[in-house]
Amino acid sequence: MSADRPTLPPVRLTSEAELARDALSAPLMARAAKLARWAERGVPVGVGGEILEESLAAATELLGLAGDEDGPAYTAEAWQLAVDTGLVEIEETEETEETAATAATAAEDDGAEGPGDAAVGIATPGEELNLLTSGSPQDVLDIWLCGMETVLADAAAPDLADIAEQIAEGGELDLDSIDWNPEEEAELLNGILGNLYLLTAVAEGADQDVPLPALAASMIVPDDMDEPTDDILEEVSEAMMRLDDQFRVLEPIGLVAYRPLDEALIEELDEAGETVRSAEPLTDEDVSRYGLVRLTPLGVYAVRARLLDAGADAPAVGDLTDKGAEVLLDALPDYPEALAQSESELWLAARTPLDAARDLLAAARGDDEHAPHRRLAAQQTLSLVSPDAEDALREVLDDRQLGGLARVWLAERALPGIPEPSQEMIFWLTVDTLAAQLGSVDEGAEAELRDLVQGLTDQHSGFFDSAWRVDHPATAEVLEAMGRLHPDKKAAKEARKAAFKARSRRSD
Template sequence: MPADRPTMPPVRLHPEAELARDALSAPLLARAARLARWAGTGVPVGVGGELVDKSLIAATEHLDLAGDEEGPAYTAEAWQLAVDTGLVEITEDEDGAAVDDAAAADLPDDAAVGTATPGEELALLTSGSPQDVLDIWLGGMETVLADAVAPDLSDIAEQLADGGELDLDALDWNPEEEAELLDGILGNLYLLSALNEVPGQDVPLPALAASMIVPDDMDEPTDEILEEVSAAMMRLDDQFRVLEPIGLVAYRPVDEALIEELDEDGDTVRAAEPLADEDVARYGMVRLTPLGVWAVRARMLDAGVDAPAVGDLADQNADTLLAALPDYPEVLAQAESEQWLAARTPLDAARDLLAAARGDDEYGPLRRLAAQQTLSLVAPEAEPALREVLDDRYLGGLARVWLAERGLPDIPEPSQDMVFWLTVDTIAAQLGDTDDAAAAELRELVQGLTEQHSGFFDEVWRVDHPATAEVLEVMGQLHPDKKAAKEARKAAFKARSRQAD
């Protein structure tokens, strides 16, 4: 295919209005919005904009989380998101303006140095456009992503105890590596979302971790690699627990009964339960939500990655459409074609597709196959366009197929040359597909062609098609009958000799 083919496979995005509703219903943003409205008359905050003790208690009660052991933590997290996304704005008190970082360390925990009130962004959640909502959510998601790759707070607290200093090396934490690993994991989930024909399929956490660690050429992972995978799983489990409340992923956490519990000396306090093969889901299952697919794509586009979405080609010409479709999974190729056709009349669409399908270049067969598949979706009103090309060497064969499939009358019989040319062109379009199922299908096609046409190899080598010799060579490799395979190789030699003359 052309060198500029998409870096990522296309994805099917949900409508923006639906994604905006998903964003508003994400637990973390929903709580942040509730707290921003609650702050209507002003809420005392500390140096970093955090809720002071009394305010945190009141906020936790406002969110109906007072009975939850983790309620204050959930509330603080939601409040921080409100601050980071502009749902609330902080005004420093007159006394608070003079507090610098050094002085802040000496303030009591419940010292208020500012006041929080609803910010301008809050109104956009209810009166703004879907894109406004998504922009606010996306900013919040970036904050959550940063939290997900942050080091364990308990480790930091231990270092800072008794006047200690923060030592990143001792934490065994590299922010760039952590962010890169999570980006890679999200990229893999995005790929799986694009390639899965059945939407919403969960991915086992062990498989996801292994995809980032186990080398592609390693048949059996070593014990060291397996330990790395296990450690990565536990890190991902923590990260996905952080990411799920913002609506980026749907996550079923690792069953804690499967995790060995150790004491301070490293001795086993509670052994992990044994796991049966059919219980692999207990090690965690994850997938990107529709909102997550949209978000990861947005980040890829910002990073300069070509990440197409179904519908991107609706306003492009037929040449662009046919160049892109061969890289699309079948289901998404059809969806893209349907949107492209919806913007045109059947007759105009058919004429544009047929014109773009011509050519003797190496990608011509793929374009014609894509054109044939797209034309199969075109309404019968396109019939005149197909009849106009019945005598065309490139298009006459596929035009006859289109007319015959619709049971239309007065279809002229094709010449033998046209039949053979179409045969070569059809096989040439499938040569680059390395999928096992596609290879088996091509093998059946090769066998069927030779059985239907006696003396097939005696004639086909004369076909004036750039791929004739290559097609015959592949037929010789695929044909299950040794005699026929030998005839195909001989025909390929004759075709190469003819082309060299």
């Protein structure tokens, strides 16, 4: 894999059928579909498919939003989604674009508000509407993805109230004056969605509500900054305000689940009139007031689709089911434990136990630097295989690289006739296992590994006198690591001496 193709942690996706149901039940999508069916008799529209004022009132009534002061805006948004996704199609009337422009100008001169009254076309249900009910789940998801992209673009757009105010004052549209940069807004929103995706992956698919300040800080505060400056904290506060607006736009399409920022907090200002509370450390009681957000299962699906389109390697559990054992074993060491097990179970379910075991054992062989990781992954995957694979494990009992793990597998199932391993095989398996574990030690696992190292030397007197002779490519590196990890200074010194001997032996 090329270095410029980033690899992300795997995610667990729900089935396409479930995702399609989620897409159809998303409030904005459901409204758009209802309006598209309502358009069966034809709905006059303005330029760009814009719903006209009289029709807007009827549509708002249809959606049950007439009693909501924002009802017409919600209805217009749903109608536009229906237009953008092809749920309705527009047939232009004989009126030319020039006539439509003249009518629009006249409406402005008359002080008309809202959608213009000049019809330039008729909207009727589009072909895509049939796919929502008779198409496949993937058809539904394709339509939803199209609508989601439209909503994302709307979320990154400037505040229309600011634009209206600027135009009403007779000025020209100046993006700088309304503090909006389209590239920066799109980059911020894409980065935020990417961070939410990563958090979902790390949480192994569990719901992961993220406080809005933490999410904003993840994009603003530099990784190497121990204590954010006042300027950085103010940037975080400003980003929070923008994200609050954006998530309110994204929730109705089903991309995120969002508990909005408590509007009372926005009013808690310092003497200079700048928001400061949002940048302060949060207590458990207050955290939800600052906004909580997470990707929905539909959102995980959507962000992954966008990442794949951008050229990222964004695996999902089940991707490896039809791949060879060597691909599976290369990938599993980078998977979180629960997802690695799920991936292995799906892979094994597609094969007989005997064939799966033979393929795994063959792929586990090798003297390259990644071979210990493959063997550890093979051992973990084989632990899920039924006793029907017994013959495959017995076939490798005399194999220097695989005989040890084969004996472990047979012993765990209390199967008879397991030959005693030689001391050489025991030490080789020990070095191989440590080599695999040392390659991915995080801060939490280091204590466990330190206990393992100490336990090995306590159980085997003269361990280092024998270990340096082990004919394994990683012997010297493992002994050096044991010297760093062992809590006893004398044993650590013996480990370093053994590492020197192993390296000298290898160079001879």
